[in-house]
Amino acid sequence: MLLSSSVWRGNARWWFAGGELLGGIASGLVGVVAGSLLLRWWLPTAAHAWLIACALVAVAAHEFGIVRLPLPQNARQVPQWVIDEGGRFGALQFGFEMGTGARTFMTSGLPHLVLLAVLLIAAWPHALLAGLAFGAGRAWMALSRLWSPDPAGWDATLRRRDAAVRAVLVVAAGFVALLVA
Amino acid sequence: MTSPITVAARRGRRAATHPLATAAVLLTTAAGTWGLWAVGAPYAPTLAWVVLALAAGYAVSGSV
Numbered sequence: 602m603l604l605s606s607s608v609w610r611g612n613a614r615w616w617f618a619g620g621e622l623l624g625g626i627a628s629g630l631v632g633v634v635a636g637s638l639l640l641r642w643w644l645p646t647a648a649h650a651w652l653i654a655c656a657l658v659a660v661a662a663h664e665f666g667i668v669r670l671p672l673p674q675n676a677r678q679v680p681q682w683v684i685d686e687g688g689r690f691g692a693l694q695f696g697f698e699m700g701t702g703a704r705t706f707m708t709s710g711l712p713h714l715v716l717l718a719v720l721l722i723a724a725w726p727h728a729l730l731a732g733l734a735f736g737a738g739r740a741w742m743a744l745s746r747l748w749s750p751d752p753a754g755w756d757a758t759l760r761r762r763d764a765a766v767r768a769v770l771v772v773a774a775g776f777v778a779l780l781v782a
Numbered sequence: 783m784t785s786p787i788t789v790a791a792r793r794g795r796r797a798a799t800h801p802l803a804t805a806a807v808l809l810t811t812a813a814g815t816w817g818l819w820a821v822g823a824p825y826a827p828t829l830a831w832v833v834l835a836l837a838a839g840y841a842v843s844g845s846v
Contacts, residue, residue: 625839664841702842711838718834730828731835738839745799750792759801767841769805774837776812777830780819 613692614747620693621736624700629719629732636720649721653782656717657775660710664771666764674707700736709767711774718781808837 644652663670698704702712715735719728749755759766797803812833819826 625835705842707842709838709841711841715835715838723831727828727831731831734832734835735839738836738841739843740839741804741836742801742840742843745801745804748795749799750795754796755799755801762802766801766805769802769809770837770841773805773809773812774834774841776809777815777834777837780815780827780830781834 613689614744616689616692617696618740618744620696620698621700621740622696622733623693623736624697624702625732625734625736625739626729627697627732628701628703628716628735629723629728629730632716632719632732633723633725633728636723640720644721650782652721653714653718653778656714657778660714661771661775663710664767670710672707672710672713675704696736696740699739702735702739709770711770714774714778718778722782804840805837808833808840812837 659668659670662668663672702716707713712735715731719731723731746752746755746759811829815826815829815833818829
């Protein structure tokens with residue numbers, strides 16, 4: 602598990618977190634540009650909300666284990682050499698690649714829901730903010746493990762409570778996805 | 783012997799960093815966003831984007 606990798610030494614964790622935020626912003630930018638160029642001009646406006654609602658139902662079914670969707674993803678981890686570069690820039694690059702969400706395994710469908718919403722309906726400021734928040738969410742899990750008084754126990758708790766955490770998050774995301782759409 | 787303050791601080795950190803606690807905070811914030819939207823708060827949609835993306839980022843990071 603890379604949560605315990607050497608990238609956490611010293612203040613590298615802050616560089617990692619900064620990289621996560623930058624990666625998220627980059628993904629938000631790419632999403633809003635790609636959506637504007639490729640989708641929005643020909644898709645009827647009424648279809649946007651329907652597509653997001655359908656994606657929400659599919660993602661919820663996936664998260665609750667009702668169906669197993671083949672989530673589009675770049676199913677590989679950030680290469681070891683990025684981590685081995687060490688220091689601030691290794692951590693920054695590692696964080697950036699994680700923050701984009703484009704170079705890791707995706708165990709949840711929620712990022713796909715956010716991406717779809719950004720592609721279809723996000724205004725520029727909302728796309729950037731969503732990217733920033735996505736990176737912050739990713740960084741928060743790693744940092745909260747580090748701040749925990751017992752990181753090994755924290756891992757065990759996450760494994761034990763994974764289904765409940767997923768369920769709560771998908772309900773929270775569902776609430777606000779309906780507002781966004 | 784560990785002081786009560788140290789024990790309390792340790793318990794506080796454990797509770798604050800618990801994954802389920804974070805998810806619960808996000809759920810509460812999502813419900814609050816609905817409330818803000820219902821009363822016509824102009825920043826409710828912006829907050830909705832933030833909560834949605836935070837939840838997505840947190841959900842996917844178990845695989846880090």
